Amino acid sequence: MLPKLELIAAACENMGIGINGDLPWRLKTEMAFFTRMTTDTKDKNKKNVVLMGRRTWDCIPEKYRPLQNRINMVLTSQSLDYGDKAITCKSIPHAIEVITDMQNQVERVWVIGGSSVYKSTMESPYFGRLYLTRIKKKFECDTFFPLIPSDFVLIKDPTVPQDIQEEKGIKFVYEVYEKR
Template sequence: MSKVKLHLIAAACDNMGIGVNGALPWRLKKEMAYFTTMTTKVLDPTKVNAVIMGRRTWDCIPDKYRPLSDRVNIVLTHNVESVKENVPEGVVVVPGLDEAVKYIESREDIESSWVIGGSSIYRAAMTHPNCGKIYLTEIQKSFDCDTFFPNIDKQQFHLVDEEEVPGERQEEGNISYYFRVYKKL
């Protein structure tokens, strides 16, 4: 049994939209800071976290933020060779989630593994035996989106309280949202 737990992290609006035209449909500074903290924070200072994403998600990260700093960036794609040529040194490119898990297992210095999108990668991670928790920011508003977070099966995932996750309603501008955590049973 693999010890690697895959945690998903995403922000979705009322209609479960997570993106439009390769970008986030909203600008929420505190929510972005939460994402950065959650995916970067380690208990053991000698370790780092891994972020796992599909190639389209990688492409959507603004150049100045790529690769995501202080994290091992893992990009999933069917075109491993062509993508490898176009990513900075240190970015890991593998064909799928199983290969990402194997890569993470091969390293002693990775503390947590975060799946950061997009839709098909989230879907694969939710059904993966190593799936642990879904950290979902639920935005209380609808936005026009062309990319969506998969439906969360409430038979498989239960809402839980996490100490490090604020439970109260968050507000930025005219948008309110909640940080939720769903644990796979």
Template sequence: MSKVKLNLIAAACENMGIGANGTLPWKLKKEMAYFATMTTKVKDTNKTNAVIMGRRTWDCIPMKYRPLSDRLNIVLTHQVDVVKGKVPEGVIVVPGLDEAISYIESRDDIESTWVIGGSSIYKAAMEHPNCGKIYLTEIQKSFDCDTFFPNIDKQQFHLVDEEEIPGEIQMEGDISYYFRVYRRL
């Protein structure tokens, strides 16, 4: 069994929407800071974290933030050769989740692995035996979205409390949300 545990991290609104026209439908600074902290924070300072994303998610990250700093960026695509020539040095391009996991296993400097989207990558990761936890920011409002987070199977994933994750309602402007953690049984 692989030692690489997949953590999924996403923000979704009431209708489980996660994106619209290649961008986030909301502007939540504290929520973005939470994402950055969660995906970069390491206990061992000699290690780094990996973020796994699909090519469309990569394309949706504003140029000035690509690749996501202080993290190993892994892009999944069926067009490996095409995409490899378009990404900066150090960004890993592989055809699928298993190849990403194998690559991470081949290194001893990766502490945590985060799946950051989009829909089909989240779905594949949730169904993968290595999936450990889902960190889902549940936005208490509906937005018009064209991309959605897959349904969480409550038979497989249970809501848990984690010490570092605030349990109380968060507010930014007129939007409230909760940081939730679901652990696979």
């Protein structure tokens, strides 16, 4: 069975997701949510894939690469070799092929950025869900989350906190979308 791709992102009021190759905010609870969602598996013999574009990989501080306890995959048109840190793929369909070949090792596939990877995943037949943290504040950003398609609807996921969260005076809420 083909894996469904789940997107996870945090965006502020102007849908910004990054600035100068970094996050515009530092929210420990939100980062812990990202880590829990992308790492936890029901089957302890399996791992989740974190699928990202090359610029997203480059923006992860060296000491955190690869993201621990996850299979890191990088989409790039360049001929790059990250050794045992990450698997490189040329496209989303290529990544699906590689993941399908490893399906006995993989539980979930999380798309973690950037902007163009989010956009092409939401438009692809492999799209499953979008987990979007809405930061209730405006930040200066140079990278933005793409427009959410009009056929995406909000749903409830029991693993996701429902109420408004707050940290350092910044409010945020977790939203989960599926394609209607």
